[in-house]
Amino acid sequence: MKILVVAETLDDGIDPVSLELLTAARTVAETTDEVVAIAFAETSSTPAESLGSADRLICVEGANTDTLTPEAIQSHVLEILECETPELVLVAYSAMGLDLASWLAARAEMGLTAYVNALEHEEGGKIVAHSQLYGGKMLARTELALPNVLSITPGNFPEAPRTAAEKVEAFEPKPLENCQIQLKSLQSPELEGVNLTTSDRILCIGRGISDENGVEQARQLATLLSADLAGSRPVVDGGLLEKRRQVGKSGQKVKPKLYIALGVSGAPEHLEGMAGSEKIVAVNTDPDAPIFNVAHYSVNCDLFDFMQALGDRLEESPAETG
Amino acid sequence: MRILVILRMMPDPASELELNEDGLTLDREWLDFKLNDFDDQALEEAILLKEATGAEVTAVGVGEGSRRTLQMALARGADRAIEVETDPDAMICSRTIAKGIVKIIRDENADLVLTGVQTPEDLYGQLAPYLAAFLDWPSLSGTSHAALSGNSLSVAQERGGGRTANYEIALPAVLGVQTASKAPRYVSGSKLREAAKTPIESAEIEAPPLAPSGQLVELAAPQSNGGGISLGSTADEAAARLIDILATEA
Ligand SMILES: Cc1cc2nc3c(=O)[nH]c(=O)nc-3n(C[C@H](O)[C@H](O)[C@H](O)COP(=O)(O)OP(=O)(O)OC[C@H]3O[C@@H](n4cnc5c(N)ncnc54)[C@H](O)[C@@H]3O)c2cc1C
Ligand SMILES: Nc1ncnc2c1ncn2[C@@H]1O[C@H](COP(=O)(O)O)[C@@H](O)[C@H]1O
Numbered sequence: 424m425k426i427l428v429v430a431e432t433l434d435d436g437i438d439p440v441s442l443e444l445l446t447a448a449r450t451v452a453e454t455t456d457e458v459v460a461i462a463f464a465e466t467s468s469t470p471a472e473s474l475g476s477a478d479r480l481i482c483v484e485g486a487n488t489d490t491l492t493p494e495a496i497q498s499h500v501l502e503i504l505e506c507e508t509p510e511l512v513l514v515a516y517s518a519m520g521l522d523l524a525s526w527l528a529a530r531a532e533m534g535l536t537a538y539v540n541a542l543e544h545e546e547g548g549k550i551v552a553h554s555q556l557y558g559g560k561m562l563a564r565t566e567l568a569l570p571n572v573l574s575i576t577p578g579n580f581p582e583a584p585r586t587a588a589e590k591v592e593a594f595e596p597k598p599l600e601n602c603q604i605q606l607k608s609l610q611s612p613e614l615e616g617v618n619l620t621t622s623d624r625i626l627c628i629g630r631g632i633s634d635e636n637g638v639e640q641a642r643q644l645a646t647l648l649s650a651d652l653a654g655s656r657p658v659v660d661g662g663l664l665e666k667r668r669q670v671g672k673s674g675q676k677v678k679p680k681l682y683i684a685l686g687v688s689g690a691p692e693h694l695e696g697m698a699g700s701e702k703i704v705a706v707n708t709d710p711d712a713p714i715f716n717v718a719h720y721s722v723n724c725d726l727f728d729f730m731q732a733l734g735d736r737l738e739e740s741p742a743e744t745g
Numbered sequence: 746m747r748i749l750v751i752l753r754m755m756p757d758p759a760s761e762l763e764l765n766e767d768g769l770t771l772d773r774e775w776l777d778f779k780l781n782d783f784d785d786q787a788l789e790e791a792i793l794l795k796e797a798t799g800a801e802v803t804a805v806g807v808g809e810g811s812r813r814t815l816q817m818a819l820a821r822g823a824d825r826a827i828e829v830e831t832d833p834d835a836m837i838c839s840r841t842i843a844k845g846i847v848k849i850i851r852d853e854n855a856d857l858v859l860t861g862v863q864t865p866e867d868l869y870g871q872l873a874p875y876l877a878a879f880l881d882w883p884s885l886s887g888t889s890h891a892a893l894s895g896n897s898l899s900v901a902q903e904r905g906g907g908r909t910a911n912y913e914i915a916l917p918a919v920l921g922v923q924t925a926s927k928a929p930r931y932v933s934g935s936k937l938r939e940a941a942k943t944p945i946e947s948a949e950i951e952a953p954p955l956a957p958s959g960q961l962v963e964l965a966a967p968q969s970n971g972g973g974i975s976l977g978s979t980a981d982e983a984a985a986r987l988i989d990i991l992a993t994e995a
Binding site (some may be wrong): 551 | 756758759761773778782786793839840843845862863865866868869870871872874875877878879882883884885886887889891899901903904905906907908909910911912913914915918921924928946950955956957958959960961962963965966967968969971972973974975976977978979980981983984985986987988990994
């Protein structure tokens with residue numbers, strides 16, 4: 424069996440999720456199987472020095488995946504796939520992966536399995552993928568039909584060691600004709616003032632917070648707790664908090680000592696940004712909310728009652744919070 | 746410009762999800778269905794584009810209970826609505842409906858197709874890139890701003906870490922919308938009642954589905970650590986316990 428891993432490359436190296444994909448590939452690879460990585464990078468570059476867990480590395484020289492357009496990535500990966508005819512293709516569930524995975528499956532006539540967070544290799548060679556559905560409330564186990572493209576959720580496999588690849592080859596793709604997409608610019612968020620990635624304490628509010636009044640109450644509570652205020656995606660999308668305060672897949676990856684989640688359901692895209700927190704306290708009215716699957720302390724009650732009770736006590740004796 | 750927006754109904758993830766005895770399917774009998782969140786954003790983006798450019802918007806509703814959603818879409822500003830029926834007992838699988846939706850897109854002569862970036866039932870892949878692959882149109886997923894400039898759209902795409910990529914994409918195109926340029930609007934009851942008078946067309950998914958990606962062997966609630974330690978059964982008790990913990994641990 425041949426397993427192809429599509430790595431994501433940046434200006435200064437490799438996206439760590441690509442190393443997770445290599446571990447995922449090794450989870451299902453037998454000793455005789457070949458793991459091949461594709462990197463959009465020069466043959467002698469940091470990515471080539473990091474992807475040595477693959478048996479072979481194919482480098483598409485020129486631009487990295489950060490600056491190539493999705494249509495260029497689609498076209499080049501499809502071309503390689505047609506030469507290599509792998510049984511499995513591993514792609515990260517990321518911005519790039521969303522543009523690539525299903526498109527590739529349709530064009531190359533492969534299966535597709537999304538939201539994968541674990542893989543099993545069963546006797547008789549069957550491969551079973553675990554996928555998180557319904558915002559993490561259900562886990563589906565699928566016996567894969569081959570060939571198959573797997574879209575793998577970041578944060579579920581350990582990173583493969585960064586070693587230099589032994590077999591490296593350069594691939595010259597067909598030039599892209601008739602481009603329909605142009606990249607105009609790339610922007611990074613302004614983190615000055617609040618940088619959640621360095622916070623010790625975070626109070627995160629989810630959609631359960633409802634409106635401005637809820638946010639104001641949470642802001643006061645955060646001050647009493649000496650915590651930074653953060654939000655899930657719907658809170659930021661709804662204009663209740665600034666983008667730089669978003670935690671998760673398309674927000675910040677945080678690792679505070681304490682993370683209090685109020686009215687956050689705990690979708691995989693949120694967990695991706697905070698599951699590594701040292702202590703997680705979850706407050707939610709839904710006893711089945713997936714956030715409770717990662718919480719160290721759980722509170723199954725209304726978040727407004729909880730904010731009120733905690734705020735009252737902290738106002739009485741602020742010194743106790745350390 | 747003709748915009749088609751695809752609206753899929755989903756089990757409300759906030760509701761209690763129960764399994765049938767087969768251990769493979771959700772018990773749909775008492776489930777609450779709602780419009781997929783990201784499709785709601787796609788609808789708003791379509792209406793905003795209509796307001797900015799005079800485009801015509803057709804809403805395509807897929808799944809159980811989509812009639813009400815289509816009425817809501819009309820009340821929000823869609824010009825037409827088409828209801829597509831699917832198997833009420835099965836999840837809405839992009840891989841199964843993609844080719845049928847492609848046919849509707851072609852029949853409708855659309856220049857732009859908007860749908861949500863994903864649904865929580867997308868076990869076998871996301872709809873927007875499937876559609877783009879079959880139509881041979883360019884596509885972007887995870888978009889957060891779309892505006893017409895000449896014969897193309899300027900579109901922002903979200904990356905990890907809060908980063909944004911700004912693109913120019915030629916029409917016709919497919920977008921998997923993450924966030925509309927403005928939050929979805931609320932419509933009044935009177936507008937809804939007015940919209941209820943607009944007839945809703947219907948369409949069938951006739952095209953054969955893609956080959957299956959595999960076989961579902963189990964659907965189950967994920968293993969939990971049991972929520973860790975419960976801090977108590979009332980808000981007050983929990984607040985007191987948390988303060989103790991803050992003083993000693995965190
Ligand atoms: C490509 C992509 C990237 C994404 N990136 C991110 C990201 O960076 N960050 C992110 O957070 N999400 C992200 N998402 C979205 C993610 O899938 C979820 O939609 C989102 O995390 C849900 O936010 P939530 O938990 O606040 O809302 P919901 O899922 O709606 O949950 C609200 C919760 O609040 C509870 N609740 C309601 N009222 C109360 C109350 N009064 N008291 C107590 N509890 C209450 C409910 O029981 C529920 O569990 C991304 C999605 C995609 C597709
Ligand atoms: N944001 C919204 N956009 C469109 N329709 C809505 C929205 N919120 C509620 N509705 C519908 O509007 C009607 C009246 O809602 P309400 O005013 O919340 O009782 C109901 O049919 C709701 O489903």
